[in-house]
Amino acid sequence: xxxxxFANWLSDxxxxxxxxxxxxxxxxxxxxxxxxxxxxxxxxxxxSALAANAISNHPKDALAYAPIxxxxxxxxxxxxRFSAPGLxxxxxxxxxxxxxxxxxxxxxxxxxxxxxxxxAQSPAYLGALDAWRPRRPIYRPMHLHANDFDPExxxxxxxxxxxxxxxxxxxxxxxGLDQRQALxxxxxxxxxWLIEDDPYGTLYYDSAPLPRMLSLSASNSPxxxxxxxxxxxxxxxxxxxxxxxxxxxxxxxxxxxIRALVTAKQxxxxxxSGLSQRITQDAFAAGLTDRILPEILALYRxxxxxxCAAMTTHLADLFTWExxxxxxxVWATARDPALNTDALLPEALxxxxxxxxxxxxxxxxxxxxxxxxxxTLNDPEKLTEGVRRLARAAKSCLIKAx
Amino acid sequence: xxxxxFANWLSDxxxxxxxxxxxxxxxxxxxxxxxxxxxxxxxxxxxSALAANAISNHPKDALAYAPIxxxxxxxxxxxxRFSAPGLxxxxxxxxxxxxxxxxxxxxxxxxxxxxxxxxAQSPAYLGALDAWRPRRPIYRPMHLHANDFDPExxxxxxxxxxxxxxxxxxxxxxxGLDQRQALxxxxxxxxxWLIEDDPYGTLYYDSAPLPRMLSLSASNSPxxxxxxxxxxxxxxxxxxxxxxxxxxxxxxxxxxxIRALVTAKQxxxxxxSGLSQRITQDAFAAGLTDRILPEILALYRxxxxxxCAAMTTHLADLFTWExxxxxxxVWATARDPALNTDALLPEALxxxxxxxxxxxxxxxxxxxxxxxxxxTLNDPEKLTEGVRRLARAAKSCLIKAx
Numbered sequence: 001x002x003x004x005x006f007a008n009w010l011s012d013x014x015x016x017x018x019x020x021x022x023x024x025x026x027x028x029x030x031x032x033x034x035x036x037x038x039x040x041x042x043x044x045x046x047x048s049a050l051a052a053n054a055i056s057n058h059p060k061d062a063l064a065y066a067p068i069x070x071x072x073x074x075x076x077x078x079x080x081r082f083s084a085p086g087l088x089x090x091x092x093x094x095x096x097x098x099x100x101x102x103x104x105x106x107x108x109x110x111x112x113x114x115x116x117x118x119x120a121q122s123p124a125y126l127g128a129l130d131a132w133r134p135r136r137p138i139y140r141p142m143h144l145h146a147n148d149f150d151p152e153x154x155x156x157x158x159x160x161x162x163x164x165x166x167x168x169x170x171x172x173x174x175x176g177l178d179q180r181q182a183l184x185x186x187x188x189x190x191x192x193w194l195i196e197d198d199p200y201g202t203l204y205y206d207s208a209p210l211p212r213m214l215s216l217s218a219s220n221s222p223x224x225x226x227x228x229x230x231x232x233x234x235x236x237x238x239x240x241x242x243x244x245x246x247x248x249x250x251x252x253x254x255x256x257x258i259r260a261l262v263t264a265k266q267x268x269x270x271x272x273s274g275l276s277q278r279i280t281q282d283a284f285a286a287g288l289t290d291r292i293l294p295e296i297l298a299l300y301r302x303x304x305x306x307x308c309a310a311m312t313t314h315l316a317d318l319f320t321w322e323x324x325x326x327x328x329x330v331w332a333t334a335r336d337p338a339l340n341t342d343a344l345l346p347e348a349l350x351x352x353x354x355x356x357x358x359x360x361x362x363x364x365x366x367x368x369x370x371x372x373x374x375x376t377l378n379d380p381e382k383l384t385e386g387v388r389r390l391a392r393a394a395k396s397c398l399i400k401a402x
Numbered sequence: 403x404x405x406x407x408f409a410n411w412l413s414d415x416x417x418x419x420x421x422x423x424x425x426x427x428x429x430x431x432x433x434x435x436x437x438x439x440x441x442x443x444x445x446x447x448x449x450s451a452l453a454a455n456a457i458s459n460h461p462k463d464a465l466a467y468a469p470i471x472x473x474x475x476x477x478x479x480x481x482x483r484f485s486a487p488g489l490x491x492x493x494x495x496x497x498x499x500x501x502x503x504x505x506x507x508x509x510x511x512x513x514x515x516x517x518x519x520x521x522a523q524s525p526a527y528l529g530a531l532d533a534w535r536p537r538r539p540i541y542r543p544m545h546l547h548a549n550d551f552d553p554e555x556x557x558x559x560x561x562x563x564x565x566x567x568x569x570x571x572x573x574x575x576x577x578g579l580d581q582r583q584a585l586x587x588x589x590x591x592x593x594x595w596l597i598e599d600d601p602y603g604t605l606y607y608d609s610a611p612l613p614r615m616l617s618l619s620a621s622n623s624p625x626x627x628x629x630x631x632x633x634x635x636x637x638x639x640x641x642x643x644x645x646x647x648x649x650x651x652x653x654x655x656x657x658x659x660i661r662a663l664v665t666a667k668q669x670x671x672x673x674x675s676g677l678s679q680r681i682t683q684d685a686f687a688a689g690l691t692d693r694i695l696p697e698i699l700a701l702y703r704x705x706x707x708x709x710c711a712a713m714t715t716h717l718a719d720l721f722t723w724e725x726x727x728x729x730x731x732v733w734a735t736a737r738d739p740a741l742n743t744d745a746l747l748p749e750a751l752x753x754x755x756x757x758x759x760x761x762x763x764x765x766x767x768x769x770x771x772x773x774x775x776x777x778t779l780n781d782p783e784k785l786t787e788g789v790r791r792l793a794r795a796a797k798s799c800l801i802k803a804x
Contacts (some may be wrong), residue, residue, distance in 0.1 A: 001593030003633070004561045006662050007515050036467065044461050051677065053453035059446050063645035064439065098649075101672040109536050114516060130669030134511050159406045191403025231405070243465035247500075247674030260408050267532030269502040273675045274647030275453065379508050380526055 015125075016360045020346065022358060023354045030386035033354040034344035035169060035328050035379045037137075041296050046288055047279065061278040066271040069262045070096025070250075074281040078250045081284065082234070083212070085106060086218035087246045090129045090227040092255040094261060098272045100199055100249035102265075104131035107195065107233065110257075111159045111263040112137050119158040123361035125169045126161060129174065139363040140356045144183075151186030160193040160233070161186075165213060167200040167327025170361045170372035172211035174325050179232045187231040188217075193257070197299050200327040202293060205301040207325065238280055240328075241289045246276040300328070306380030307373065310387035318394045319371075320371055333370040338401045340368045346398075347393040353386045411536045414541035418762045419529075421747065425756045437571060437730050443698050444645050445603060449681065456680035463680040465571040467672040471664045472498025472652075476683040482653045483634070483686065486613070488620035491630040494657040500674045502601055502651035504667075506533035509597065509635065511666040512659075513561045514539050519742045521560040525772075527571045527599065530564060538579055541765040546577055546585075547595035555586030562595040562635070563588075567615060567630060569602040572763045572774035576727055582615050589633040590619075595659070602729040603697060607703040609727065632657045635796035640682055642730075643691045648678040676700045703729070708782030709775065712789040718772025720796045721773075735772040740803045741796060742770045749795040749802075756790045 022031055044264030054062040059073055060164040069075065074096055097103045104127060112118075112135035120128070136177040142154045142161065155161050163177035163183060175183070187194035195212045213232050220230025237249040251261060265271075283289060307330060308323050318339070319332035334341065348355055358370035373390075375383060422435055456464045463473055471477065476498055481491040501503045506529060514520075514537035522530070524543030544556045544563065557563050565585060567577035577585070591594035598615045619632035639651040653663060667673075685691060710725050711730060720741070721734035735741065743759040750757055760772035775792075777785060 001591065003658075004513065004595065006512055007518075010512060010662055018764075039462060039466065044457060044465075045503060045618040047465065048454045048457040051457055052450045055446060055453055059444060061647075063444050063446075063449065063647040064441060065641075065646045098671040098675075099673075102670065105670045108406055110412060111406065127669070127672070133669060134666075145532050149778075165548050189403065189404050193406065211698065239467075245465040246468045247671065247675045258407075260412055264536070265411060267529070267535060269500040269649065269671065270509045270529070271501075271648045271649070272574050275678065276675050300719070352673060371688075396698060 007134070009136055012133055012136070012316055015357070020066070020354065023349055026068055026349060026352065028352055029349070030378060030382050030389065032359045032374045032378065032383070032386050033047050033356045033372075034374055034377065037240060037244065037375070038377055039225055041292060041299065043245055043288055043292055044192055046286070046339070047243065048277045050282045050286070051275065054275055054282065058278050062275040064288070066096075066273060066274040066277055068266050068271050069258065070094070070272065071235045071274065071281065072276050074106070077281050078252065079237070081229060082212075082214065082236070084215040084218060087215050087228065088224045088226070089252060092227045092258060093252050095251045095258050095265070096272050096277055097249040097251060098221075099244070100197070100235055101127055101131065102259075102268070103235045103249055103251045104128050106251075106264045106268065107160065108132040108135055108260045110260040111193065111233045111267070117158045119154045119161040119192070120167060121163045123358060123367060124162065125164060125361065126360045128197070129361075129363055132375050140168060144179060145173065146384040151182050152189055156191040157187045157189040158192050160195050161199065162195045163196045164199055164200075166209070167203060167324055167329070169327070170329055170356065171201070171331040172324030172327045172329045172359070173322070173331075174199070174210070178265065179218055180210065184213050184216050184232070192231065193232050193233055194235045195235065199235075199237045199240050201236070202241055203328065205304060208233065209392045225343055227255050228252070233257060241281075241285060241293070242283060246252060246273075246279060248272065248276050248280045263266045281323070300376050303375045303378070303380060303383060307375040307383045307387065309362060312386040314391040318391065328374055328376045329377065331370055334394075340401065342368050342395045343401070344371065344393060347397045351389040351393040353389040353393065355390060409518055409536070410765060413726045414535055414538070418758070424519045426755065428751060430639070430754055431751070432780060432791065433757045433775075434776045434785070434788050435653055435758045436513065436776055436779065436793040438776070439524065439642060439646065440701060440779055443694060445690060445694055448688070449645065449685070452681045452688070454556060456677055456684065460680050462676040466676060467678055468676040469670050470673050472496070472674060473662065473676065473679045473683065476679050479683050479686050480638070480654070484614075484616065484654055486617040486620060486640070489617050489630065490626045490628070491654060494561060494629045494660060495654050497653045497660050498674050498679055499651040499653060499667070500671055501641060501646070501649040502599070502637055502750050503529055503533065503717045504670070504773075505561065505651055505653045506530050506599070506635045507583050508653075508663045508666045509562070510534040510537055510671065511670070512662040521556045521561045521563040521594070522765075523565045523570060525572055525769060526765065527566060528565065528674065528762050530599070531763075531765055536672065546581060547575065552566065552583050554591055555589045557592040557594040560594050562597055564597045564599065565601075566599045568600055568611070569726055569731075571601070571729070572731055572758065572760070573733040574726030574729045575724070575733075579612055582612065582618055586615050586618050586634070595635055597635045597637065601637075601642050602640045602678040603638070605702065605730065606728045607698070607699060607706060610688040619710045629657050630654070635659060641672050644682075644685060648675075648681060650678050687784045702778050705780070705785060706732070709785045709789065712786040716789050717796070720793065723740070724748070730776055732775045732777065733772055734775060736796075737773065738763065738800060741800055742775050742803065744770050745803070746773065746795060746799050750792055753791040753795040755795065757792060764794055
């Protein structure tokens with residue numbers, strides 16, 4: 001007898017992950033596709049000691065089921081860390097998640113029915129599209145940098161607006177202060193939830209960080225003894241600040257949203273690893289993330305500069321791009337519309353370099369004009385060689401298209 | 403402006419978790435409601451050393467994003483551990499999950515559309531109902547121990563059949579060998595997937611374990627070089643064998659099912675903690691779970707016996723039950739239909755004891771005749787005192803009902 005059919009949404013998924021996985025087997029490949037940190041930034045000895053200490057001295061935190069919403073002490077740590085002048089965050093404003101990715105999954109679960117409307121910064125983070133695909137939502141793309149972008153019109157009727165204001169994945173663009181204010185004001189006017197997904201919030205290479213939209217909405221928590229109750233749903237993650245393998249992230253939002261997310265998390269994975277949570281709490285308390293940040297910034301700044309210099313040398317005829325002021329990616333748009341970046345991927349793999357084509361950041365898979373290039377994982381020599389290979393691949397691709 | 407409405411399924415959730423959480427604040431409460439292991443069974447020094455070693459000596463396993471499907475070496479370990487005479491499991495048959503709970507969530511994602519049909523052992527594990535609630539499935543209850551139970555009729559048209567053959571949560575009942583064969587045969591005849599959820603598979607107190615349905619379906623992997631391709635989806639977890647706080651579970655199934663689950667996991671939490679996975683692999687390799695099992699069995703066997711003895715003394719007039727041959731729970735059914743166990747819960751809390759009412763194990767919340775009592779968390783003295791309090795609560799409840 002045939003097996004029952006899989007759920008409908010599974011037929012909508014793209015196969016880019018499979019292509020990337022297979023690419024991992026190519027010897028000598030330079031991987032500029034992912035969003036991976038450099039392992040040399042991990043404070044291995046410190047984390048090893050923190051892990052041993054967490055289990056030996058806090059076994060109930062580390063080894064028991066944690067509360068669904070997270071260890072109370074870690075929630076307090078996050079609330080204190082993200083409070084700002086006028087912004088009084090309470091434990092009830094915080095939930096711990098299994099990486100930043102899980103927050104996107106849980107938000108989909110609590111806010112989307114089949115066919116719900118999402119206003120999403122365009123192009124949009126692939127992981128968010130993956131997380132929400134099971135609900136088959138309708139997307140209203142938001143081109144935040146377009147002259148005529150109207151946040152209120154964009155938010156109207158949407159279950160939530162999704163943004164990555166700091167060095168968006170994939171474009172690396174920074175949303176300015178005025179526009180943060182405008183997005184927030186539109187959320188307050190329309191009532192729509194405003195997701196501020198912020199994995200790259202510490203990775204500013206050229207200037208001091210802009211205020212978070214969460215902080216800008218401090219007027220929604222005017223009293224110290226009242227939890228924040230504004231429209232911003234702030235998502236943070238340890239993956240870029242310390243190490244992704246611990247799978248720790250956090251949501252900061254109004255208590256009613258936290259309660260709904262807790263109900264969804266109960267049926268998703270019950271709780272996040274207590275061991276990872278305890279390590280995170282102790283790492284923050286020891287100032288570990290703050291201690292390693294300057295080194296991370298210096299390393300990634302130099303790599304961004306190396307990548308952009310190599311691109312100027314080898315890719316200026318083929319692509320246009322902006323130098324990102326932070327984050328992990330350069331977004332490059334083909335000058336010639338005949339250069340289909342879906343077709344570029346296999347050519348690039350054949351040349352021994354992997355990048356991410358723009359189609360995967362489009363809910364409808366139609367944008368084939370651009371690529372996302374990561375600069376955090378490889379050293380300057382590899383980045384330069386990767387760009388050389390990419391230039392060869394693009395030229396070969398154009399010849400075939402002609 | 404009002405906020406957008408939450409997704410429809412959220413209005414269907416029960417509030418039992420909130421009641422239990424609030425109960426945690428009652429001083430002196432004896433908690434016999436959960437399914438928690440006794441922390442004294444955790445090998446703290448061993449786990450602390452394994453955690454430190456995982457980070458120091460295997461930092462890429464422990465601190466990087468793990469592959470979505472899990473660390474290859476851990477998948478191989480699980481495949482070897484669950485292979486059996488005639489059953490050849492390959493790496494492609496195995497996916498690592500963030501606790502057993504996540505496997506249920508992912509199965510719902512890949513197999514359920516809104517209103518899909520599930521054939522579920524009745525009463526059913528609360529966590530499974532929680533996991534599948536966002537898809538609002540239709541349940542066909544399976545009373546496996548009823549004389550006239552017909553597996554083929556039950557499986558017909560269902561996306562999957564859900565069973566906990568070893569000491570079911572909540573009833574503690576064991577599904578016998580004949581019935582395992584019958585369930586498997588019905589799955590093969592109808593084509594339906596057969597979920598074998600097995601968190602309690604090592605907790606046999608009175609006899610040697612029965613063969614898993616996965617092993618009984620070995621004819622679906624007749625050749626050593628071909629992965630298992632049968633209808634059984636086997637779910638395992640480290641939570642009862644070692645410690646729940648690591649949040650590690652595993653799915654063993656046909657490769658096509660593993661591939662679908664990997665797509666769902668990619669959009670759920672990207673990967674399970676590498677640190678937890680590496681600790682798990684090294685714990686299995688060191689024989690840690692096998693070493694601590696005899697102590698766990700002796701401890702829990704004595705507690706089961708103490709609970710059942712106290713129940714015979716104090717509850718025989720009020721409830722009927724079977725002595726479970728394993729697992730973590732006794733299921734007790736009220737003799738008097740006037741004893742509504744939803745009403746019993748607040749009475750029990752007032753007396754200083756917490757149990758789980760049967761309604762939460764019924765997709766429709768209608769079964770109010772039974773309670774689930776846990777015996778693994780408390781020592782015999784506390785179990786006995788808990789039963790005394792429960793008897794007082796039940797009597798008070800009956801007086802109010804009269």
